[in-house]
Amino acid sequence: MTVKSITYFEKSGSKNTDETLNLAYKRASELGIRDIVVASTHGKTALKVAEIFDTKKNNIVAVTISEGFRAKGWTMTTEERERLQEKGVKVLTCIHALGGDLGSAFAEENGGTTIQEAVCQTLYRFCQGMKVAVEIVLMAADAGLIPVDKEVIAIAGTGTGADTAIVVQPAYLRKFFDLRIKEIIAKPRG
Numbered sequence: 001m002t003v004k005s006i007t008y009f010e011k012s013g014s015k016n017t018d019e020t021l022n023l024a025y026k027r028a029s030e031l032g033i034r035d036i037v038v039a040s041t042h043g044k045t046a047l048k049v050a051e052i053f054d055t056k057k058n059n060i061v062a063v064t065i066s067e068g069f070r071a072k073g074w075t076m077t078t079e080e081r082e083r084l085q086e087k088g089v090k091v092l093t094c095i096h097a098l099g100g101d102l103g104s105a106f107a108e109e110n111g112g113t114t115i116q117e118a119v120c121q122t123l124y125r126f127c128q129g130m131k132v133a134v135e136i137v138l139m140a141a142d143a144g145l146i147p148v149d150k151e152v153i154a155i156a157g158t159g160t161g162a163d164t165a166i167v168v169q170p171a172y173l174r175k176f177f178d179l180r181i182k183e184i185i186a187k188p189r190g
Contacts (some may be wrong), residue, residue: 004183012127014161014189017045020186021155024165025052026187028153031167035059037140038162039132043080045162049155055088062147063136064093068100073182090145097138097173098123098131119176127187129164132156134179141170143158148172151182163188 007023009016028036036053037109038060040046046062062084064076081091085105095101103114133154140146148170157163165185171178 006184007186009186009188009190011190012129012158012163014157014159014163016163016186016188017157017161019047019167020053020157020162021048023186024153024155027165027167027183028053028058031151033151033153033167035057035146035150035153036062037061037063037133037136037152039063039136039147039156040076041065041074041160042076043084044160045155045157046084046091047087050084050087050089059090059091059146060088061090061136061140063139064091066093066096068098068147092140092143092145094139094143096135097142098135107139126184127164128158129137129156129162129187130166130181130184132166133166133168134181137168137170138173138179141172146170148175148178153185158188 038046038049040062063096065074084091098116098120120131133156137154141148144156146152151167154168155162155165167183169180
């Protein structure tokens with residue numbers, strides 16, 4: 001039996017970033033995890049991860065929001081991407097594993113919902129960061145940027161920054177039922 005604590009933040013948001021990253025680093029060190037996946041819209045959180053985790057010893061993958069959100073100003077610029085890559089961070093931009101795909105387009109146009117939306121809504125019951133953490137692991141696995149035979153740390157948040165970190169056994173999207181959330185390191189309560 002293993003007894004570990006979970007950090008619960010009273011409120012979600014970027015004010016929890018430093019503590020979330022420090023907790024993730026501590027747990028990764030304890031477990032010998034070298035693959036870190038982080039959600040990062042414009043690179044700020046991923047840069048902080050690169051400062052805490054040694055990019056020479058760790059595989060850090062920053063997953064950005066897809067180009068379909070460019071009109072909202074949510075996509076990473078070329079300069080932001082280059083800054084991360086110069087630090088040794090891999091940057092992934094692709095279709096979202098849990099939405100924003102062809103099924104979402106049909107649901108928006110014709111009403112209804114998709115199985116991805118049901119999964120999203122289930123994960124949102126934990127918090128927004130939980131949904132994003134699972135999603136970015138699926139995306140990074142499908143892109144071949146993380147192994148599926150080793151546990152990884154996934155870091156995500158609510159809006160900006162990070163407030164959620166988990167230990168997860170990755171899976172490819174087509175093997176979704178093989179994915180396992182092994183531990184919750186931190187998450188917001190509210």
